[in-house]
Amino acid sequence: MDVEDVLSDVVSMEDLKKFEKEYHNQLTTGTVSQETKFHYAWCLVRSNYPADIRKGLILLEQLIKHEANDDDAKRNYLYYLALGNSRIKEYSTALQFIKAFLHMQPENMQAQNLLVTIQKKMESDAHKGMAVAGALALGLSAIVGIGFALSKNLKK
Amino acid sequence: MRRATDASLPTFGTMSSKASESKMSSSQYSYIFKYIIVGDMGVGKSCLLHQFTEQKFTADCPHTIGVEFGTRIIEVSGKKIKLQIWDTAGQERFRAVTRSYYRGAAGALMVYDITRRSSYNHLSSWLSDTRNLTNPGTVIYLIGNKLDMESNRDVSYEEAKQFADENGLMFLEASAKTGEYVEDAFLKTAQIIYECIQDGRLDLNAADSGVQQKILQCETNPNVEKDKSCMQC
Numbered sequence: 001m002d003v004e005d006v007l008s009d010v011v012s013m014e015d016l017k018k019f020e021k022e023y024h025n026q027l028t029t030g031t032v033s034q035e036t037k038f039h040y041a042w043c044l045v046r047s048n049y050p051a052d053i054r055k056g057l058i059l060l061e062q063l064i065k066h067e068a069n070d071d072d073a074k075r076n077y078l079y080y081l082a083l084g085n086s087r088i089k090e091y092s093t094a095l096q097f098i099k100a101f102l103h104m105q106p107e108n109m110q111a112q113n114l115l116v117t118i119q120k121k122m123e124s125d126a127h128k129g130m131a132v133a134g135a136l137a138l139g140l141s142a143i144v145g146i147g148f149a150l151s152k153n154l155k156k
Numbered sequence: 157m158r159r160a161t162d163a164s165l166p167t168f169g170t171m172s173s174k175a176s177e178s179k180m181s182s183s184q185y186s187y188i189f190k191y192i193i194v195g196d197m198g199v200g201k202s203c204l205l206h207q208f209t210e211q212k213f214t215a216d217c218p219h220t221i222g223v224e225f226g227t228r229i230i231e232v233s234g235k236k237i238k239l240q241i242w243d244t245a246g247q248e249r250f251r252a253v254t255r256s257y258y259r260g261a262a263g264a265l266m267v268y269d270i271t272r273r274s275s276y277n278h279l280s281s282w283l284s285d286t287r288n289l290t291n292p293g294t295v296i297y298l299i300g301n302k303l304d305m306e307s308n309r310d311v312s313y314e315e316a317k318q319f320a321d322e323n324g325l326m327f328l329e330a331s332a333k334t335g336e337y338v339e340d341a342f343l344k345t346a347q348i349i350y351e352c353i354q355d356g357r358l359d360l361n362a363a364d365s366g367v368q369q370k371i372l373q374c375e376t377n378p379n380v381e382k383d384k385s386c387m388q389c
């Protein structure tokens with residue numbers, strides 16, 4: 001429950017199932033309403049599974065194309081496109097979306113906060129990446145060392 | 157103007173300054189309380205959150221997209237508590253999905269605008285969502301916002317107070333613009349939750365209690381004296 005920011009907020013299985021069912025029901029009976037599609041996409045981009053998030057991003061891109069003339073709606077979709085992309089670590093794409101949002105509405109605090117959150121996440125992931133690379137290098141030298149010791153033993 | 161204070165409440169305070177807050181390691185608190193803020197669009201939910209977390213007011217605050225998130229560490233009866241606040245969007249288009257944020261809230265701030273009667277009339281609908289989607293133990297605080305606009309008042313204090321009493325809600329009027337009584341709303345909610353934990357009315361082990369107890373990790377902050385609250389150290 002210790003959520004630090006909007007990026008660590010995860011959808012409940014119950015919600016995901018509920019809105020997925022609604023979406024699929026509409027798919028089979030005919031047309032899917034924009035609303036239902038958005039609800040489902042909102043759940044998907046907050047999933048823990050990258051495949052879900054990617055699916056949500058596709059839906060959001062469909063929505064944004066469909067409502068290109070509605071600035072309000074467009075900003076909502078841009079916000080979730082940025083959020084979803086940063087949750088699968090596609091940071092540069094995420095930054096493009098949130099910057100597009102801020103281009104439309106520069107003073108929006110919520111979007112500014114998301115921008116800062118994405119930038120922080122990017123930084124901390126870069127550090128983690130370096131730590132992992134360091135650990136790998138250490139592990140590798142250990143293996144080489146063991147191999148070396150073994151070969152010395154064998155030669156005796 | 158009226159103030160809804162209760163002298164019998166235990167003392168409370170916030171961190172003395174921003175600096176002391178940032179110096180603290182993030183694990184230096186005993187509990188996390190989850191809050192939600194609900195109510196019609198434009199009543200000032202986000203402004204209340206920003207006033208509380210950043211002591212800022214934005215005159216032209218755009219509509220919230222889905223939910224916004226904020227935190228602040230406060231102190232109740234000498235215990236540090238981290239408030240995790242979910243500010244929900246009031247626009248109808250978000251209503252279906254913001255409902256999922258009610259789950260597991262220990263405190264719910266239900267806001268209306270004292271200058272807009274329609275926002276007050278919709279309270280019963282917000283209240284029924286809050287009651288249906290939270291626990292019986294969730295503390296619900298009714299807030300009449302925009303107290304600074306007294307001359308445009310559309311809902312009297314007495315009327316709202318009666319509504320609150322009839323429904324067993326805490327109530328006060330506040331202004332996110334001037335900051336008046338904003339702290340009170342957030343802090344009193346925390347006090348009540350804390351009292352419920354103390355006297356056992358709130359079961360921390362229950363799923364979705366909205367309260368999480370933290371084990372303090374002293375080793376992360378060498379400057380902090382080890383004390384008896386750090387049982388793990």
Ligand SMILES: Nc1nc2c(ncn2[C@@H]2O[C@H](COP(=O)(O)OP(=O)(O)OP(=O)(O)O)[C@@H](O)[C@H]2O)c(=O)[nH]1
Nearest residue numbers: 197198199200201202203215217220246302332333
């Ligand atoms: N005078 C005055 N104006 C306020 C106060 N609180 C908020 N406002 C104004 O009311 C408008 C709406 O405030 P918000 O905080 O965005 O409202 P909200 O409830 O978050 O709205 P949604 O996000 O759409 O649900 C903004 O333009 C604020 O500047 C207040 O206490 N006094």
Ligand SMILES: [Mg+2]
Nearest residue numbers: 201202219220
């Ligand atoms: Mg808002």
